[in-house]
Structure formats: structure tokens, C-alpha cells
Amino acid sequence: MEYVVWLSFLGALLALDQAMVGQFMISQPLIAGALIGALLGDLPAGLLVGAMLQLIWIGVLPVGAYIPSDHTISSGIATALTIMLMRQQGGALGACLIFALAVAIPAGWLSGKLDVVVRHFNSRLARQAEPWLNQYGLRSIDAINLSGLITAFIRNFVIYLLWLGPLAILFGLVFGLLPLPVTRGLGLVFWVLPMLPLAILFDMLEKNSIRCLVVAAFALIWVALGLWSGQAVWLLAATMVAGALLAARSRVR
Amino acid sequence: MSAPAPRIKTRTLLAIIVRSFFLQSCWNFQGMQNLGFGFSLIPLVKALQPGREAREAMLKRHLEFFNTHPYCASIILGVVTRLEAEAAENPGQQTLQANQVKSGMMGPLAALGDMVFWAMLRPALALAGVSFVLAAPAGQVWPALLGPIIFLGLFSVAHLGLRVGGVLIGFHRGIDIVTDLRRFNPQLLSRRIGIFTAVMLGALGAIYTFQSGATEFAGRWPGTGILLALSGLLFLGVRKGFSATQLFYGLIGLAVAIAYFGWI
Numbered sequence: 001m002e003y004v005v006w007l008s009f010l011g012a013l014l015a016l017d018q019a020m021v022g023q024f025m026i027s028q029p030l031i032a033g034a035l036i037g038a039l040l041g042d043l044p045a046g047l048l049v050g051a052m053l054q055l056i057w058i059g060v061l062p063v064g065a066y067i068p069s070d071h072t073i074s075s076g077i078a079t080a081l082t083i084m085l086m087r088q089q090g091g092a093l094g095a096c097l098i099f100a101l102a103v104a105i106p107a108g109w110l111s112g113k114l115d116v117v118v119r120h121f122n123s124r125l126a127r128q129a130e131p132w133l134n135q136y137g138l139r140s141i142d143a144i145n146l147s148g149l150i151t152a153f154i155r156n157f158v159i160y161l162l163w164l165g166p167l168a169i170l171f172g173l174v175f176g177l178l179p180l181p182v183t184r185g186l187g188l189v190f191w192v193l194p195m196l197p198l199a200i201l202f203d204m205l206e207k208n209s210i211r212c213l214v215v216a217a218f219a220l221i222w223v224a225l226g227l228w229s230g231q232a233v234w235l236l237a238a239t240m241v242a243g244a245l246l247a248a249r250s251r252v253r
Numbered sequence: 254m255s256a257p258a259p260r261i262k263t264r265t266l267l268a269i270i271v272r273s274f275f276l277q278s279c280w281n282f283q284g285m286q287n288l289g290f291g292f293s294l295i296p297l298v299k300a301l302q303p304g305r306e307a308r309e310a311m312l313k314r315h316l317e318f319f320n321t322h323p324y325c326a327s328i329i330l331g332v333v334t335r336l337e338a339e340a341a342e343n344p345g346q347q348t349l350q351a352n353q354v355k356s357g358m359m360g361p362l363a364a365l366g367d368m369v370f371w372a373m374l375r376p377a378l379a380l381a382g383v384s385f386v387l388a389a390p391a392g393q394v395w396p397a398l399l400g401p402i403i404f405l406g407l408f409s410v411a412h413l414g415l416r417v418g419g420v421l422i423g424f425h426r427g428i429d430i431v432t433d434l435r436r437f438n439p440q441l442l443s444r445r446i447g448i449f450t451a452v453m454l455g456a457l458g459a460i461y462t463f464q465s466g467a468t469e470f471a472g473r474w475p476g477t478g479i480l481l482a483l484s485g486l487l488f489l490g491v492r493k494g495f496s497a498t499q500l501f502y503g504l505i506g507l508a509v510a511i512a513y514f515g516w517i
Contacts, residue, residue, distance in 0.1 A: 022274045023323055025375070025408050030382050034401050047397045051386035056497050058376050058383075069498070102505060105498055122281035126288055129316055133309050138295055141312065145292040148279030185509030189501075192483055192508070194387065194461045196500055199487035201376065201454050210444075210451045217455025222477070225463045232388040232460050233396045240381055240403075243452030247445040 004164045010039065011076040011164075012156035015111075018072040020152050029053035029075035036079045045086065049079045049097050052190070055197040056101075059204055070115065073156060074101070074108030077163045081171060084164075088172050094190030095183045096175070103171050107163045114155045122148050217243075259338035261300065261424070266334070268296035270420050273330055276323050285320035290330075297334050301341040311337070314352060321359035322366020324415045329358050331423020332430055339427075354428060365439060373446040374411060378404050380450060384457040388464075458484070 014035065017027035025031060030050045037046010053075040060071060081100035085091055091099075125144045132140035178186075205211050217239065224235055276289035294315050302308040321329065336351040382404030389397035423430055462477040490500050 019280070020278050023277075024412070025405060028375075028379065028404070030379060030386070030404055031401050034398070044392070044394055044397065047386050047394070047400065051383040051400060054379050054383050056501060058379055059497065098505065102502070105501075119281055122279045122288075123283040125279060126281040126283045129288060129291075130313060133312060133316075137305060138298065138308060138312060141288065141291050141295065141316075145275060145279045145288045148281075148288070149275075181513040181515075182509050185512035186505065188508040188512060189504050191465050192480060192504065193501075194457070195480055195484040196487050196497060196504070197380075198454060198458050198484050199491050200497060201380065201450065202484075202488055203491045204372075204376070205447055205451055205454075206443075207447070210447045213448060213451035214455040214458070217452045218459045219455075221456045221459035222463055225459060229463075230390070232390075232464070233385065233399070236384055236388045236456055236460065239452060239456040243449045243456075246452065247448040250444055250448055251441070 004161070004168075007036070007039065007080055008157055008160035008164055011036070011073075011080070011160045012153050014076060015070070015072045015156040016149060016152060018070070020149055027072040027076075029057070029071070029079070032072065032076050033079045036076060037083065040080065040083045042083050042086075045083055045093060046079055048093065049082050049100075050075070052097060052193055053078060053101065055194055058197045059200040069105070070108040070111035072108075073111040073159055074104045077107050077160060078104035080164055081168060084168060085172060085175055089176050091175065091183070092187055094188075095186040098186040098189045098193075099171070099175055099178075103167075104163065107159050111155065111159050114159070115152075118148075118151050118155055121151060259335065259342050261297070261334065261338050265296045265300045266420060266424060269293055269330055269334060270327070270417055272296065273327050273416060273420065276326050284316065284318050286323075286326065287316050287319045290319045290326070291316045293326075293330055294333070294337075297337060301337060315355075317352065317356075319355065319359060321363040322370065324370060324412055325362035325366040325419065326359075327416050327419030328362060328423040328430060328434075329355055331420040331425075332358070332427060333423075334420070335424045335427040350428075358431070361434075365434075365437075368439060369442060369446075370412070373443060373450070375408065377446050377450040377453065378408050380453045380457060381407075384453060384460065387457065388460045 011032075014027050014032050017024055026035070030053075033046045033048075033050015033053060034043065035046070037043045037049065040046070053071075057071040057075075078097070078101040081104060082093070082097045085096040085100060086093060089096070125147065129141060129144055132144065202211065202214060205214070221235060221239060225232065228235065272293040272295065275292055276286050278292070279288040280286060281288070291312055294312065298308050298311050302311050315333070333351050333355055336354060340351065382400040382402075385400035385403060386397045389399075426433060458481075462480045463473065465476065465480065487500055490503070495503070
């Protein structure tokens with residue numbers, strides 16, 4: 001139980017990066033997954049889970065005052081739950097990840113709803129800013145601004161603790177009772193999941209000429225992999241450099 | 254050529270930069286980032302105003318409504334620092350202008366920041382990072398670790414460059430930065446990042462279908478075909494307005510049904 005508290009503490013701190021402090025991107029699933037995986041002693045699983053989760057929400061934009069479902073919380077909880085389920089239930093990574101994500105998405109939804117409550121609370125503090133500034137001086141603004149962090153941290157911590165504590169026990173029991181076709185289906189989703197962001201990003205690309213580039217790069221790399229099948233990482237690095245050079249040479253007509 | 258910048262200690266500018274990372278700590282529906290903006294300017298207020306009443310009056314002016322992209326706010330902080338410093342050197346001249354400039358710049362910079370960072374740069378670099386994790390051979394951690402390193406490293410160059418450089422350049426250029434920003438061509442940047450994203454998207458698709466098609470499905474060619482057909486279906490779903498979460502749960506339902514009826 002002690003590691004659940006520590007994990008919740010770390011997850012709640014990481015989640016502050018999403019909007020409240022810094023926005024360094026350490027709360028992004030790719031980074032948070034690696035960190036949580038390393039903390040739980042399974043870095044490869046953390047990396048893979050983080051990468052999959054990063055892909056799912058790659059097209060979500062936190063624009064303006066819009067408060068989306070909290071994907072940072074969902075991803076952090078899903079990463080931890082995946083590794084916990086793999087250890088406790090001996091399940092395959094794919095099925096564990098998809099199950100963990102399916103049960104972690106409501107945590108992000110709850111966090112988004114609570115975020116609205118926290119921001120209304122912040123509005124009440126904001127209304128007190130000027131009177132407190134008159135009464136207590138500049139330090140009152142320091143205190144009010146940083147108090148927003150405390151309320152957000154408490155919200156994150158409670159959600160993490162709930163999902164990784166009592167609910168994790170329930171999820172473990174449910175996962176253990178799942179019939180074989182369901183776990184096979186979950187495993188199948190894991191393997192087809194990267195096709196989802198492909199579709200989302202393809203839709204986000206505005207011009208057909210740029211979409212043609214996707215097809216060309218796909219065909220070229222697919223053929224190249226046939227020739228050098230064990231060199232995927234090098235091929236990818238070369239593609240990244242080529243993509244950057246091609247982008248740098250382009251002009252707006 | 255802009256006029257020489259007023260004298261402000263480097264320590265003060267650094268303190269503003271560090272505090273700007275807390276711009277959204279108390280984001281609220283009333284003033285949005287107003288408290289964070291005031292919080293960021295406290296070192297300047299202390300540097301420019303000796304008395305308590307003058308300090309409070311100056312800070313109150315900056316507790317008005319403020320909302321922009323959190324990274325681009327650093328440019329506004331730099332410009333406001335300059336205007337307030339000039340106003341302090343020449344009392345009675347420019348205090349109103351600082352707030353006018355602030356409210357005039359926040360809208361365009363919010364749109365620019367949302368487009369460059371959230372809609373383009375983050376998805377493009379995340380895609381590159383994820384591709385390395387998925388391309389890494391099973392059991393090899395170091396090639397996979399390149400993914401987060403590339404994502405965080407390249408994003409931080411742009412993000413921290415703007416956070417630190419924005420305050421410094423905004424301070425040195427003052428109001429002239431508006432002219433500099435007009436020269437910035439968002440269409441060109443959009444096209445360039447779009448091309449990079451397209452190339453990485455094609456590469457990820459190829460690597461994933463090549464590897465998974467062979468190992469998880471009926472063979473390389475049929476596997477790639479199945480995955481691409483599914484991608485096409487999902488594309489139609491995206492076009493119909495379904496969210497990623499809805500499509501994810503839909504995929505679970507479909508896959509469980511396929512497994513239940515023994516089609517795989």
C-alpha cells in the first residue's frame with residue numbers, strides 16, 4: 001500500500017505540469033509512462049504503454065478556456081495499472097494495457113469535472129486578490145497564486161489514490177474473471193491501436209499534397225524495411241532527418 | 254532601431270522568467286491568468302517602486318483580465334517590463350500604455366501559440382518520439398529511450414527558448430516587437446511542420462504495419478492490408494466527428510465480438 005501512496009504522490013505532482021506549472025511536457029504520456037515504468041521497475045513496459053497512450057490523444061488540443069478530459073491522469077493511472085495487472089494477474093501486456101486504459105479514462109473525465117470546481121474556487125480567490133493585497137501586501141498574491149497549485153495537487157492525488165488503491169483491487173478481480181475471448185479481443189485492440197492516431201493525424205493534415213507525402217513515405221519505408229528489416233531504428237532516424245530537410249526546403253506558394 | 258532599454262537588473266529579469274512558469278497556477282474563470290501575470294511581475298514591482306502603496310497600485314493594474322498562450326506570455330511580460338520601467342523613469346507617461354499593449358497582444362499571441370505549439374509542434378514531435386519506441390527491437394531499452402529523449406529534447410528547445418528568450422527579447426525590443434511579429438510567417442511554419450508530420454506519419458505506419466502485420470496477423474502483406482483497411486475505417490469515423498475515446502471503446506467492442514465469434 002505504501003508504494004501506491006508514493007505513486008499517487010508522484011503522479012499528482014507530474015499531472016501539475018499539464019497546465020498549472022511549467023508545461024515542460026513531462027506529464028505527456030510518453031514521458032510520464034517512462035517515469036512511472038522506471039519507478040515500478042519495468043521501464044520497457046512503461047515506455048510502450050506511454051507511447052500507445054501518447055498516440056491515442058495526439059490530436060487533442062487544450063485551446064483557450066476549453067477543459068478537456070484529463071488525459072494526463074488517465075495515462076498515468078493506466079501505466080501504473082498495466083504494470084500492476086501484469087504482475088498480479090500474469091496477463092499479457094496488450095490485454096492489460098487496453099483494460100487498464102478502459103478503466104482509467106473515467107478517472108480523466110472525473111478530473112476534468114473536478115478541474116471546473118477547482119477553477120471556480122480559484123475565481124473566489126481571485127475576487128479576494130485586491131482586498132488582500134491592500135491588507136497583507138504583495139505576499140498575498142504569492143500566496144493566492146500558489147494556493148491554486150495545492151488544490152490542484154489534492155484533486156490529482158485523491159483521484160490517483162482512489163484508482164490505484166481500492167479500485168485497483170476491484171479491477172484486478174474483474175480482469176482475472178474476464179473470459180478468454182474478451183482478453184483476446186483486448187489484445188487485438190492493442191495491436192491495431194496505432195492505426196487510430198494515423199487516422200486522426202491524417203485528418204488533421206490540411207492539404208492533399210501533404211497527405212500524398214504520407215503515402216509516399218509509407219511506401220518508401222515499407223520497401224526499405226523489406227531490404228533492411230532489422231534496421232528499423234536507423235531507417236526511422238534517417239527518415240526524420242530527411243523529413244526535417246524536406247520541410248526546411250519548402251516554401252509557401 | 255528601438256531606443257536603448259531602461260536599466261533593469263538581470264536578476265529581476267531572471268526572477269520574472271522563473272515566475273512565468275507559474276502563470277497558470279491559479280487559473281480562474283474570472284480573470285483567467287491574471288493572478289499568474291501579477292505573480293510574475295512582482296520582482297519588477299519591487300525593483301521599480303520603493304513604497305508599499307505605489308507597489309500595490311502598480312500590481313493592481315496588472316491584476317486585470319489576462320489570457321494568452323502560456324509560452325507566448327513571456328513576450329508580453331518582457332514588453333510590459335520595458336514599458337513599466339520606462340514609465341518609472343519618466344513618471345506619468347506610459348502606465349496606461351502597458352495595459353493597452355498587454356490586452357492588444359494577448360489575443361493574437363494566444364492564437365499563434367495554440368497553432369504552433371499545441372496543434373503542430375507537439376503532435377509532430379510526439380509522433381517522432383513514439384515512432385522510436387515502437388520501432389525499437391523487443392527487449393532493447395536504449396533505442397526505445399530515444400523516443401522520450403527526442404520528444405522532450407526538441408520540444409524543450411522551442412519551449413524554453415521562447416520562455417526565456419521571449420522575456421529578454423520583449424524587454425529589449427519593447428513595443429517594436431509587434432513589428433517583428435508581423436514579419437513572422439505562420440503559413441510557412443505550418444507547411445513545414447505539416448511536411449515533417451506527414452513524413453513521420455508515413456514512416457510510423459510503414460514500420461508498425463511491417464512489424465505487426467508479420468507477427469500478429471496472417472502475414473506481412475495481408476496484415477498490412479488489414480491494418481490499412483482498419484485505418485481507413487477509423488479515418489471515416491474521425492470525419493464523422495467521433496472522438497478518439499469513442500473510437501477506442503468502439504474498437505474494444507468490435508475486437509471482443511471478433512474474438513467471441515472466433516473470427517481470429
